[in-house]
Amino acid sequence: MTELLTSAQMRAIERAAIESGEVTGLELMERAGRGVVEAIFEEWPELAGTDADSGAGGVDRLAEEGGVAPRPAASPQDICEQKKFRAVVLCGPGNNGGDGFVVARLLKERGWEVEVFLYGDPEKLPPDALENYERWVGNRSIHKWDDNLIEDTLDECEHDLVVDAVFGTGLTRLMPDDTERTWHGFVPRVFSWHQKDRPKYVAVDIPSGICSDSGRNLEGAFPTDLTVSFHRAKIGHYLLPKGPPQGGAVWCGKVVVKDIGLKASYVAGAVRLCDPTKSTLTKFSDTHKYSHGHALILSGGPGRTGAARMAARGALRVGAGLVTLAVPPAAQAEVAAQVTAIMLRRVGDATALAKVLEDARFNAIGLGPALGLDEEAAALVATALEAGRATVLDADALTLLTQDAALFAKLHQNCVLTPHAGEFKRLFPDIAAKLEAAPLKGPAYSKVDATREAAKRAGCVVLFKGPDTVIAAPDGRCSINSAQYERAATWLATAGSGDVLTGFIAGLLARGFDPMQAAETAAWLHVECALEFGPGLIAEDLPEQLPNVLKRLLSRP
Numbered sequence: 265m266t267e268l269l270t271s272a273q274m275r276a277i278e279r280a281a282i283e284s285g286e287v288t289g290l291e292l293m294e295r296a297g298r299g300v301v302e303a304i305f306e307e308w309p310e311l312a313g314t315d316a317d318s319g320a321g322g323v324d325r326l327a328e329e330g331g332v333a334p335r336p337a338a339s340p341q342d343i344c345e346q347k348k349f350r351a352v353v354l355c356g357p358g359n360n361g362g363d364g365f366v367v368a369r370l371l372k373e374r375g376w377e378v379e380v381f382l383y384g385d386p387e388k389l390p391p392d393a394l395e396n397y398e399r400w401v402g403n404r405s406i407h408k409w410d411d412n413l414i415e416d417t418l419d420e421c422e423h424d425l426v427v428d429a430v431f432g433t434g435l436t437r438l439m440p441d442d443t444e445r446t447w448h449g450f451v452p453r454v455f456s457w458h459q460k461d462r463p464k465y466v467a468v469d470i471p472s473g474i475c476s477d478s479g480r481n482l483e484g485a486f487p488t489d490l491t492v493s494f495h496r497a498k499i500g501h502y503l504l505p506k507g508p509p510q511g512g513a514v515w516c517g518k519v520v521v522k523d524i525g526l527k528a529s530y531v532a533g534a535v536r537l538c539d540p541t542k543s544t545l546t547k548f549s550d551t552h553k554y555s556h557g558h559a560l561i562l563s564g565g566p567g568r569t570g571a572a573r574m575a576a577r578g579a580l581r582v583g584a585g586l587v588t589l590a591v592p593p594a595a596q597a598e599v600a601a602q603v604t605a606i607m608l609r610r611v612g613d614a615t616a617l618a619k620v621l622e623d624a625r626f627n628a629i630g631l632g633p634a635l636g637l638d639e640e641a642a643a644l645v646a647t648a649l650e651a652g653r654a655t656v657l658d659a660d661a662l663t664l665l666t667q668d669a670a671l672f673a674k675l676h677q678n679c680v681l682t683p684h685a686g687e688f689k690r691l692f693p694d695i696a697a698k699l700e701a702a703p704l705k706g707p708a709y710s711k712v713d714a715t716r717e718a719a720k721r722a723g724c725v726v727l728f729k730g731p732d733t734v735i736a737a738p739d740g741r742c743s744i745n746s747a748q749y750e751r752a753a754t755w756l757a758t759a760g761s762g763d764v765l766t767g768f769i770a771g772l773l774a775r776g777f778d779p780m781q782a783a784e785t786a787a788w789l790h791v792e793c794a795l796e797f798g799p800g801l802i803a804e805d806l807p808e809q810l811p812n813v814l815k816r817l818l819s820r821p
Contacts, residue, residue, distance in 0.1 A: 297366025364429025479512025578767025
């Protein structure tokens, strides 16, 4: 899985590399600036001074078609000067600003017209940033941070590119008012994203005003089309805090991570981005159905069995050897008419459930979807927890936990809780309050922090749902399953999709996955199934996409 770093972890990696003599800070800054320029031209090749008809390293296509000798290829610098590409680079008072000076110099060398604005006193720049400031200044102009001057500059020309190198990951306070005014002076059409002729907006490391550890908007953030980070993505790139104001993944546009030559090394406590490997889901040829476990899914009463049936279907599709629905007697006929490969057991009360669980082959339990909120349902949850089996709890089961501290206390290390934001708030109101509080500085309290704290309190894995699903274990392990950027799957917001996720987790628990691994893998598969189907998805479609999703995963090298 890919590591996601905090700003402190990234600084520690850079500091270790510099102190070891592996690289200098100035070299890292140069590599970062070059990475930004590379990413810009990769995203928008037309800005690189090449096009379909002519460009560096090519020949004139029209001349070839006409049968005449091709003209010599124009250099990117010649083409940029001819087209008069213009950029504004906004540099801040730290090393992020130093990266910006490198970007400005490299664009200038390619023939761009570049305006550079510096926020802060150049004499107070860190040494490496100061060196790049002086390299830029040479025979070139630099503007002080002045709103009136910025407005005059805007009137003079249309810009093709605006680069935000103001604060990046280093911001630890609310955005100053003057930086916010200036940014909006440069991007008066920042919300007119569909306007064809607007400038491209690029952030160095993370949009200024976004806390890189939490994705939270520290007021006045700079939204962008493209965010270029270095070595590893940051946690804030993949979190989506509740707005307004929005932040995180919404403000980052698209995230590209550029290698700046730092050695890969293990980072203790790093958050991971979910991406299961081929080996995790492979079934071996010398096994049989009981080798892959037997999941028991508890159903609600008559008229409320659909959620459990979808969960059971998900558990079976994800590879559990057997799946049984525990059904109240009054709902048995209703369920029997709807299922085939899934088996049924009559379970009318907690005593009957305890009797079923005497069979040790039932090694995983899924319960909660449409279970009910009465005393009988609470007794079923208590009996399931007392059995000590791997158990995933969702929906009504989570609500029942909020109503009874003694029931909550029965949670154990083999459990997985799967709350959405409202359920999380009811389960952990004090933690949710910290998450919802307006941040006054960075690093701000994040969804990662909240989920880790909740998992420690509950003593089990917590999967906090959302487009930025966060999964944490009591020992501090944490991962993010992102349904953003190229994995955006907004059609997952449909009735019953969470029930299917419960089934995926239960099925993987039955197969012997540990709770953290089951939650991570199920969440990733859940999104992949939605992407496989596409718009128009309903929850029943999700399990049916698993064969194709698993086939692709298992065919990976």
